Amino acid sequence: MRIRISHTISYDYAEPARHITQILRLTPRDHDGQHVMSWRIEPSVDGRLRATQDAHGNIVHSFYAEGPISSLGIRIDGLIETIDLAGVVRGGLERVPCDVYRRETLLTEQDEALRSFADEVTAGAATPLSQMHALMAAVGDRMNCVDASGRSSVGAIAAFAAQEAIAQDMAHVFMACARHLGMPARCVSGYVAQSDDLPHGNGAHAWAEVHLDDYGWIGFDCANGLCPIDTHVRVAVGLDFADAAPVRGSRQGGEGENLKVLVSAREAEGRFANQ
Template sequence: MRCEIRHITEYHYSQPAWDSFNQVRLHPTQEARQSVRSFHLHVVPEAQVSSHKDYFGALVHQVHVHAHHTHLRIEAQAMVDTHALPDPGPVLVAALEGARSSLTEFLVPCPRVPSGPWPEVFGVTRPTPRDDLGQYLQNLNSFLYSQFQYDTEATSVNTPLAEFAQSGRGVCQDFTHAMLGVTRQLGIPSRYVSGYLYSGGEMRGAEATHAWVECFIPGYGWLGLDPTNNCVAREKHIKIAHGREYSDVSPVRGTYYGGGQGSMSVAVYVYRQD
């Protein structure tokens, strides 16, 4: 499937700002499940732009606006082809024993996904070594989907996982952190994924950048699972980056001098190109 993406972030300041530095993580990944045909970053006012790859391999742009300004607009445009991949065949949970040592960073606690009895908190049944790992993960995905309510007003970007566990209401970021908490406590290496979602109107989370989980399956690789929509991440999911949690993949963040009272707005558009 071919998708065109426009991601617009705008800042407005009550007083002039200057020396604005922004880290922009909006370039889709190039991998087996997707191909990037084009990417353009447009910044107003004029800015110095450089790029590098982060620790996890995502392409990051550094945007520096030196001049005084009261308005900053960062627009990313991309054209991406997504490709269908086969689902994993049967793999026993016991097969994870030999894979964990090389994937420790996706098992250990981090600030937004702290250590805790998350399987018990969310009422999850633990797998046995003889269970099929891929099927267990899809069942877990469906279970968590059924336990939470999607509510864009219930949480903010800084809502702790424990608070979401108590309320059971939140957005894709919360669903994703919850699934990461469970899978990591079960010894399943898992990572946070940010990206876009082409919904066609029937899926949740397409109004902004979306989040889902990738879990490691020995002999297969990383399986994308979307607990917000109770599905495997397939051609409608367009990946930007992955990390341990949201903080590793936040789309745009930065600092500036001056500015007074500021405001930010974000608009995301994903179109299917037939």
Template sequence: MRCEIRHTTTYAYPKPAWDSFNEVRLHPSREARQSVRSFHLLVDPDAEISSHRDYFGAIVHHVHVHAPHTHLTIEAQAVVDTHPVPDPAPVPFAELRAARRDHTEFLVPSPRVPGGDWPEVFGVARPAPGDDLPTFLRDLTTTLHRGLTYDGEATEVHTPLAEFARHRRGVCQDYTHAMLGIVRQLGVPARYVSGYLVSGGGMVGAAATHAWAECFLPGQGWLGFDPTNDCLAREKHVKIGHGREYGDVSPVRGTYYGGGQGKLDVAVHVYGDQ
């Protein structure tokens, strides 16, 4: 699928701000399931822009505006081709032993996905060593989708996972952190993915950046599961990058001097063409 993406972040300040510095993770990743045809980062006013790859391999742009300004617009434009993802082949849980040694960083607790009895908290039965891993993950995706309520007003970016677990209302970030907490406790390496959804088709989360989980399947690699939409991450999912949790891949974050209390506006448009 050919996907055209326009992601615009606008800051407006009541008084001039200066020395504004933003860390931008909006460049789609290049991997087997997607190809990047083009990417452009447009900034107004003029800015000093540099880039590097972070620990997890994502391209990070640094946007630095030195002069006083009362607005800042950062627009990312990309064209991405996504490719079909095959259904996973059966593999028992017992085959995860070697993967646990190789992917420890996606098993250990992190600030937003702390250790805990998350399978029991979310009412998920622990699998047996001979149970099929892909089937369990697909069933878990459905269980979370049905047991949680999507509510954009219920949580904020720093809401703890334990609080979300009590109220069961939140957004894709919360759904993904819940799935990561559950499967990591069961010994499944899993990572947080930030990306986009193609607009249309009734998918929840297409109006902003989206989040889902990637779980490691021995012999098959990483496969995406989207509990917000009860599906595998396929051609309508465009990946930006991955990390342990949201904090590793937040799209735009930064600091500035002066300006007063700034106002933030974000607009995301993703169009897909077969």
């Protein structure tokens, strides 16, 4: 599948900002399941855009601009060709040993409720892979995925107790349970293309990956109830969503910030499909 992605982040400030720094994890890498055909990040104001890599191997752009700045827009346009590998991730850049992803973080802390849940729902599974499929299904049945607009991560414990969460916190719940069961687990930020078969598509998304000895890294999308297919575009990974968040930033001044985000991820058609 060829997926056209359009992602616009707009800031307006009641008081102009004197300086702005944006850390952008918004650029995907090639692997066996996806090929980046074109990708562009374009800020609306003059500044310095510098590309580096972080400890997880994510492509990171740092954008610096001096004010006064009353508004800032960041536009991302890209075309990705994807292949359905049933969630298996092969041919990607791995910067750290998989055991690093056994570490607990503030967003993936476990409590007795999570540990008991993980043990209960995987008790009848014969293999680590079947355990993870059982866990994905159970998280999806137990929790309701809600729209991320205006919400931020609360972490696995709070999300599990509430029985509803944004996609990244459903991933955190899955990861906390998987780590309790002894599996390395990490969070993925990316996009999911619009599909009639997926309840949560056409936009930014998050899911989990688990490392299994016989397969390597495999993705599990609890919100959509499946292992990632050719509708999914991987962008960044981390110990939790904070490591893989698309945008983080700081500013001097700029009081009265108003943020708007528009994201579209759709199968490319017509002239776009051949670009």
